[in-house]
Amino acid sequence: MDQLAQAPVAAPGRSPWADARDRFMRNKAAVASLVILALIALACIVGPSLLPYEFDTADWDAMKLPPTWQGFHLWGTDESGRDLLVRCLIGGRISLMVGLLATLCSVAVGIAWGATAGFLGGKVDSFMMRFVDMMYAIPYLLIAILLVTILGRDFYLVVLAITAFSWMDMARVVRGQTLSLRNMEFVEAARAIGVPTRRIIFAHIVPNLLGVVVIYTTVTVPGVILTESVLSFLGLGIQEPMTSWGVLIEDGTKVMEVAPWMLLFPGALLSITLYCFNFIGDGLRDALDPKQR
Amino acid sequence: MWSYTLRRLLATIPTLLAVITACYILVHAAPGGPFDSDRNVSEAVLANLQAKYHLDLPPWQQYLHYLNSLLHGDLGASFRYADWSVNDLVAAALPVSLTIGGLSILISFIVGVGLGITAALRQNSLADYGVMLIGNLGSVFPSFVIGPVLVLVFALWLHWLPAGGWDDFKPAFMVLPIALLTFINVATIARVMRGSLLEVLHSNFIRTARAKGLPTRLVVMRHALKPALLPVISVMSPLAISSITAALVTETVFSLPGIGKLIVNGAGNRDYTLVLGLVVLITVLAVTLNLLVDLAYAALDPKIRYH
Numbered sequence: 001m002d003q004l005a006q007a008p009v010a011a012p013g014r015s016p017w018a019d020a021r022d023r024f025m026r027n028k029a030a031v032a033s034l035v036i037l038a039l040i041a042l043a044c045i046v047g048p049s050l051l052p053y054e055f056d057t058a059d060w061d062a063m064k065l066p067p068t069w070q071g072f073h074l075w076g077t078d079e080s081g082r083d084l085l086v087r088c089l090i091g092g093r094i095s096l097m098v099g100l101l102a103t104l105c106s107v108a109v110g111i112a113w114g115a116t117a118g119f120l121g122g123k124v125d126s127f128m129m130r131f132v133d134m135m136y137a138i139p140y141l142l143i144a145i146l147l148v149t150i151l152g153r154d155f156y157l158v159v160l161a162i163t164a165f166s167w168m169d170m171a172r173v174v175r176g177q178t179l180s181l182r183n184m185e186f187v188e189a190a191r192a193i194g195v196p197t198r199r200i201i202f203a204h205i206v207p208n209l210l211g212v213v214v215i216y217t218t219v220t221v222p223g224v225i226l227t228e229s230v231l232s233f234l235g236l237g238i239q240e241p242m243t244s245w246g247v248l249i250e251d252g253t254k255v256m257e258v259a260p261w262m263l264l265f266p267g268a269l270l271s272i273t274l275y276c277f278n279f280i281g282d283g284l285r286d287a288l289d290p291k292q293r
Numbered sequence: 294m295w296s297y298t299l300r301r302l303l304a305t306i307p308t309l310l311a312v313i314t315a316c317y318i319l320v321h322a323a324p325g326g327p328f329d330s331d332r333n334v335s336e337a338v339l340a341n342l343q344a345k346y347h348l349d350l351p352p353w354q355q356y357l358h359y360l361n362s363l364l365h366g367d368l369g370a371s372f373r374y375a376d377w378s379v380n381d382l383v384a385a386a387l388p389v390s391l392t393i394g395g396l397s398i399l400i401s402f403i404v405g406v407g408l409g410i411t412a413a414l415r416q417n418s419l420a421d422y423g424v425m426l427i428g429n430l431g432s433v434f435p436s437f438v439i440g441p442v443l444v445l446v447f448a449l450w451l452h453w454l455p456a457g458g459w460d461d462f463k464p465a466f467m468v469l470p471i472a473l474l475t476f477i478n479v480a481t482i483a484r485v486m487r488g489s490l491l492e493v494l495h496s497n498f499i500r501t502a503r504a505k506g507l508p509t510r511l512v513v514m515r516h517a518l519k520p521a522l523l524p525v526i527s528v529m530s531p532l533a534i535s536s537i538t539a540a541l542v543t544e545t546v547f548s549l550p551g552i553g554k555l556i557v558n559g560a561g562n563r564d565y566t567l568v569l570g571l572v573v574l575i576t577v578l579a580v581t582l583n584l585l586v587d588l589a590y591a592a593l594d595p596k597i598r599y600h
Contacts, residue, residue, distance in 0.1 A: 134308045136531075139579050141538040142556065142572045143316070149560040149568055150319055226435055230538065233437045234545055234557050246437070253441040253546065257449050267438040275433050 020211075023287040030283025033276035040273060044092035053083035075265050078251060087243055088266050094244040095270070098159055099225040105163040106224070107217050110170025115209070117171070118178025119201075129175065132168045140165035141230065148236050158237050162227050170216050177212050181205050211288040218284055222277035229270060245270040297591050305580050312576045313363065317356060320569045368570035379570035382555055389459060390551035394540055397471045398533065401478035406525065408479065409486020410513070416491060424483055431480025436539045440473045440546035457547040470547045477539055478532055485528050490521040523594055530586035534579050 024030060075085040117128040147161040181187060182205070190200050225245075231237030232246030240247070245266050252263030350358070362369065368379035412424035431439075447469060448456035459466050493499065494517055502512045537553075544553035552571060559567035 134311060137308055137534075137576075137580050137583050138312055139534050139537045139572075139575050141541065142575055143312075145556065145560045146316060146319060146568055146572050149563055150565065229435060230437060230542060234541060234560075236557070236560050249437055249441070253437075253444075256441055256445050260445060263438075263441055263445070267442070271434050271438055274435070278433055 020287045024283050027283040027286060029279045030287075033279035033283070037273065037276040037280070040092065040269070040276075041096060044089045044096060047089040048086050048093075051083065051086050051089075053086045075261065078255075078259075078262055084248075084262060084265060087248060088245070088269055091243040091245045091248050091266065092269065092273075094155075094238055094242065095225055095228060095246070095273075098155070098162070098228040098238075098244070099221050102159045102162040102166065102224040102228070103217060103220045105159065106167035106220060107170055107213065109163065110167040110216075111174050111209075111213060113167065114171035114174030114176075115178050118175040118182065121179070121182075125175070125179075129172075132171055135165065135168050138165075141227070144227065144231060145234075145236055148231065153237065153239050155238065155242075158228060158231060161231075162224055166220055166224055166227070170213070170220065173212050173216050174209060177209055178205065181208055215281065215285050215288060218277060218281040222274045222281075225270075225277075226274060294591065298588060301584055301587055301591075305584055308580055309577060313360070313573055314356075316569055316572050317359060320565045321352065321355075363573065368574060369566050379567055382567065383552070383571070383574060386550055386552045386555045389549055390540060390544070390553060393467060393470050393474065393543070393549065393551065394536055396467070397474035398478065398529075398536065400471065401475040401482055402525075402529075404475065405479040405482025406486050406522070408483040409525075410490060410518075412483065412487040413490035413494065414509075414513070421487075424487065428480045428484040428487075431476050431478075436473060436477055436542045437546065439476060440469075440543060443469050443473055444546065457549070459549050466547075466549075470543050470549060473543050473546070474536060474539055478536065481528060481532055482525055486521065486525050489524040490517060493517045493521045519593070523590065526586060526590050526593065530583045533582045533586075537575055537579065 078084055117125045144161040151157045187200060187204055190204055228237055229246030232244045233250045238244040238247055248266035256263045408424045412421040415421050444456050447454050454468055455466055499517055502516045541553040541557060544551045545557055556571045
């Protein structure tokens with residue numbers, strides 16, 4: 001009875017974004033992934049300054065220690081006695097930074113490309129999309145390797161090389177969405193009452209694109225992180241003494257017989273991160289695109 | 294079918310040309326020429342060398358020469374491996390990569406389709422969840438984590454198989470690399486197969502087939518399988534391209550003397566011409582594979598041909 005009395009008479013209006021947020025919050029796997037990911041990111045950001053070790057100082061008395069409380073090497077040390085936990089967190093900074101930057105760049109390129117193709121339509125559209133098809137047929141990692149071989153292995157060049165081959169999914173999706181939105185009745189109605197094109201784009205088309213953009217962004221991030229790790233694993237990405245999860249895994253593979261923790265910790269960290277992004281992507285898809293459920 | 298084949302064939306030419314041109318420009322924009330070594334070479338020898346490799350010509354003529362030699366199947370000379378042409382290196386490495394890659398694609402197709410059918414026919418059973426779990430793991434865990442873990446378990450702890458290396462096509466050295474590549478591909482194939490078979494099984498013509506009293510085995514084999522395989526075939530070409538990526542990792546993890554190892558070493562040594570040659574070769578292979586998959590798709594699904 002109490003509850004009934006407290007219920008509001010008229011339900012307040014709800015934005016579709018609030019609905020989406022509620023749907024996302026109900027997805028336990030996605031929320032748990034978000035929490036875990038936030039913890040990993042937080043640890044990467046503040047962890048290294050809280051721990052008593054630097055990521056690049058060698059300690060010849062503590063080489064290849066297994067995980068131990070002694071000297072507070074919780075995840076052990078590597079072959080030069082550097083604390084593995086600190087290295088994993090610093091490597092995580094780089095991996096996540098590359099992921100974030102390359103994703104931002106490829107999302108920007110993808111939206112610009114896809115929206116232009118979708119709006120202009122006709123010959124321009126078919127030419128631009130033919131180009132995207134072409135990019136798909138190319139074994140991208142090889143070109144990334146070629147780029148890195150020639151331009152060097154600077155952090156920003158690695159980002160550039162990855163961006164060059166991760167924008168196509170976004171372009172395709174945005175183009176498809178734009179194309180179908182352009183012919184929607186509400187856009188026609190807006191045009192009929194004389195809304196200027198610029199306002200149609202920003203007030204009607206862009207908000208409707210946001211959903212797919214958000215979904216595909218979360219799908220792009222793990223792919224990009226994975227590409228960086230593969231490059232670094234092959235010794236063609238981030239360079240010593242700087243490190244990333246890919247570099248750490250490569251270091252770990254070399255000594256896995258005597259120091260398996262050097263492979264297992266960074267491997268687990270990377271895998272968990274990728275897994276979390278996948279769950280979040282699924283959760284967002286369900287939340288933002290109720291038609292598909 | 295013939296006109297479709299021709300159209301698709303013609304469409305690959307711009308792709309190949311664009312990739313080759315872009316890579317060529319990239320490589321030639323890089324600082325340093327092939328003969329800037331520490332060794333002092335006399336002017337005459339240098340001039341001869343440059344004439345031999347057409348380096349004395351203007352860039353566009355060099356490019357045409359390069360295209361011409363590509364058309365004759367000549368990938369050029371290696372910067373770093375003296376006396377080796379890229380062709381020699383490829384001839385030694387390609388059989389290794391093709392054996393590993395071909396066998397793993399074949400096995401993963403058979404196993405993946407099998408698992409996908411099993412999962413779809415027993416939807417929401419334990420077997421289904423098991424298959425989907427494998428599918429998830431294989432598509433999320435990176436190959437360069439799974440690979441070393443396989444070595445750790447099967448070579449270093451159990452001592453069942455060699456940890457890596459290559460000995461003249463001896464099967465023991467192939468098991469782990471093929472297992473790794475297969476694991477990655479099976480995941481995708483099984484997932485796609487399960488999804489598409491489930492969809493087909495819910496369609497009207499399957500209900501008709503069941504209604505006329507066909508046993509499930511025949512319904513699946515004779516009616517459902519062919520349409521359900523279409524999405525699997527269309528996923529084979531992106532899979533083949535990602536297998537090339539995975540092959541780089543696999544050959545590095547297991548130190549196999551294949552194309553992937555060659556390209557990684559070449560990139561490490563900044564051996565531009567070798568990397569360029571290999572990128573061109575693999576792009577041609579990838580585009581050809583794409584074409585074959587598209588044609589297979591068109592042969593199975595007439596709707597595509599009249600598009």
